Amino acid sequence: MDPQRREALSEAVLMELAEMDYADFSLLEALKRAGLGMAEFEAEFSSLDECLFAEYDRLTSDLVSHSGAACGAEAEWPTRVRVGLSALLEELAARPRAAQVLIRKFPTIRPAAYERYARFLSDLAALLSDGRRYSGLEDDLPAEVELLAVGAAESLIFTQVDGGHAERLPEMLPEILFSILVPFIGPDRAADEMRNAAAVG
Amino acid sequence: MGVSGSTESIALPSDRSRLIEAMARSCAKRGYAETTIEDVVDDARLGRSDFDRHFASKEACAVEAVETILGKTMVVISAAYSADMSETESTLRGLRAILELFAARPALANLAMIHSRQMMPERGLAVYESGFAVLTAMLSRLRDNLGGEGEVPGVAARAAIGGAEAVVRRELLAGQARRLPQLLPDLVYSAAVALLGQDEAFALAQRARELQR
Numbered sequence: 001m002d003p004q005r006r007e008a009l010s011e012a013v014l015m016e017l018a019e020m021d022y023a024d025f026s027l028l029e030a031l032k033r034a035g036l037g038m039a040e041f042e043a044e045f046s047s048l049d050e051c052l053f054a055e056y057d058r059l060t061s062d063l064v065s066h067s068g069a070a071c072g073a074e075a076e077w078p079t080r081v082r083v084g085l086s087a088l089l090e091e092l093a094a095r096p097r098a099a100q101v102l103i104r105k106f107p108t109i110r111p112a113a114y115e116r117y118a119r120f121l122s123d124l125a126a127l128l129s130d131g132r133r134y135s136g137l138e139d140d141l142p143a144e145v146e147l148l149a150v151g152a153a154e155s156l157i158f159t160q161v162d163g164g165h166a167e168r169l170p171e172m173l174p175e176i177l178f179s180i181l182v183p184f185i186g187p188d189r190a191a192d193e194m195r196n197a198a199a200v201g
Numbered sequence: 202m203g204v205s206g207s208t209e210s211i212a213l214p215s216d217r218s219r220l221i222e223a224m225a226r227s228c229a230k231r232g233y234a235e236t237t238i239e240d241v242v243d244d245a246r247l248g249r250s251d252f253d254r255h256f257a258s259k260e261a262c263a264v265e266a267v268e269t270i271l272g273k274t275m276v277v278i279s280a281a282y283s284a285d286m287s288e289t290e291s292t293l294r295g296l297r298a299i300l301e302l303f304a305a306r307p308a309l310a311n312l313a314m315i316h317s318r319q320m321m322p323e324r325g326l327a328v329y330e331s332g333f334a335v336l337t338a339m340l341s342r343l344r345d346n347l348g349g350e351g352e353v354p355g356v357a358a359r360a361a362i363g364g365a366e367a368v369v370r371r372e373l374l375a376g377q378a379r380r381l382p383q384l385l386p387d388l389v390y391s392a393a394v395a396l397l398g399q400d401e402a403f404a405l406a407q408r409a410r411e412l413q414r
Contacts, residue, residue, distance in 0.1 A: 021234075022234060023234065103319070104319060107319045107320060108232075108233075108234055108319060108320045109232065109234060110231065110232035110234065110235050111229070111230070111231070111232050111374075113232075114232070114315065114319065114320060114374070115374060117319070118370065118371060118374055121367060122371075137399075140403065141390075142386070142387035142390050142391065142406075143387060144368050144384075144387055145387075147364075147367050147368055147371065148364035148365065148367065148368060148387070148390075148391040149364060150364075150367060151363050151364040151365070151366060151367020151368065152360035152361060152363050152364035152367075152391075153360070153363075154363060154367060155359055155360055155362070155363020155364070155366070155367075156356055156359065156360055156363070158318075158363075159359075162326075174354070175354035175355075175356050175357075175360075176360075178353070178354050178357070178360075178395075179354075179356070179357065179360035179361075179363075179364075179395070182357075182394055182395045183364065183390070183391060183394050183395075186394065186398060186399035187351050187352075187353055187357075187394065187395050187396075187398055187399075188351060188398075190395075191351065191352045191353065194352075194354065
C-alpha cells in the first residue's frame with residue numbers, strides 16, 4: 001500500500017475506534033472514510049485486530065519518537081524534558097480523538113491491548129534515563145523512578161483526555177513537568193523548572 | 202493467610218462472592234469487554250440462574266467486584282491506623298496493608314487498578330476515583346502532620362499517587378502481584394517527595410524498609 005493510502009487508512013481506523021466501541025467498530029465504514037477497498041485492506045492485513053494493533057503501535061511509536069526527537073542533546077536535562085513533554089502535549093491536544101484511542105478506546109479491547117499501553121509508558125520512561133545521573137542521587141533514587149515519573153504525568157494527562165479536555169494539556173505543561181521532575185530533583189528545583197516553563201509558555 | 206494477620210472481614214454470601222471472584226479472574230484473563238456471563242458462571246461453577254439471582258448485569262457484577270476490593274482496602278487501612286502510633290507510622294502501615302491485600306488478591310487488584318480505570322464502563326471509573334480519593338486524603342493528612350512546605354501545584358498529590366499506581370499496574374500485568382509488598386519503600390518515596398521534600402521522602406522510604414523486616 002503506498003504511504004499516502006496507508007496514512008489515510010491509519011487516520012480512518014483511529015477515527016472509527018475513537019467514535020465507536022470496539023464491539024461496534026465497522027471496518028467497512030473505516031475503509032469508506034479512507035477511500036479504500038476491502039481487497040486493498042486484505043492485501044495488507046489478515047484481520048481487523050492485526051490492523052488495529054499495528055495502527056496503535058504506529059501511534060505510540062510516533063509519539064515516543066516525536067517527544068524524544070524534540071528533546072535535543074545539548075540543553076540541560078530538565079530543559080530537554082520540558083521540550084519533549086511540550087511536544088507530546090501539543091500532539092495530544094492537536095489530535096484529541098487519537099488521544100482518546102491511545103488511553104481509553106484501544107486499551108479497553110482486551111489485556112493484550114492494555115499491555116501495548118503499558119509498553120508505551122515504559123518507552124516514555126526510557127526517555128528519562130538521564131535524569132538519574134543529573135540528579136546526583138543515582139543509587140539513592142527508587143529503581144523505578146523513571147516509571148514513577150511517567151506515571152505521575154500519565155495520571156494528569158489521563159484525567160484531561162478521558163474528560164474530553166485534551167486541548168487543555170499544553171497549558172498544563174508547568175505542573176505536569178513538575179510532577180515528572182520532582183522524584184529526581186525534589187520539589188524546590190522542580191518548582192523552579194515549573195516557573196521557568198510557565199514563563200517560557 | 203490473612204492480610205497483616207487479619208481475617209476476612211467482609212462476609213458475603215458464598216455464591217455472590219464466588220461470582221465476584223470469578224468475574225475478577227475472567228477480566229484479568231480476557232478483559233472486561235470479552236468476558237461473558239457464561240465465562241463467569243463457568244469459572245464459579247454455578248448456573249446462570251445463580252448469577253441472575255445476584256446481579257442484574259455483567260456490569261453490575263464487575264462494579265460490585267471493584268467495590269468489594271475497595272471495601273477491603275478501607276478495612277485494612279482503618280485497621281492500620283492507631284491512636285498509639287504517629288500519623289506517619291499509621292500511614293506507612295496502611296500503605297503496606299494495601300500492598301499485602303493486593304498481593305493476596307491479585308485478580309481483584311487487577312480489576313480495581315487496571316480494569317475499573319481503563320477497561321470497564323464509566324461506573325467502574327467512578328469507583329476507582331473514589332478509591333483514589335482515599336489515597337489522596339491519606340497523603341494530605343501526612344503532609345499536614347509533617348508540615349510540608351514549599352510551592353507545589355494543586356495536582357501534586359494526584360500525580361504522586363499516579364506514579365505509584367503505574368508501578369503497581371506494571372507488576373499486576375506481569376503477574377507479579379506477590380512482589381508488591383517489596384515495593385513499599387519506592388512507592389512511599391513517590392507518594393511523599395512532592396509534598397514533603399526529598400530528605401523526608403528518603404527518610405520515610407527507609408522507615409518503610411524497616412517495617413518490612
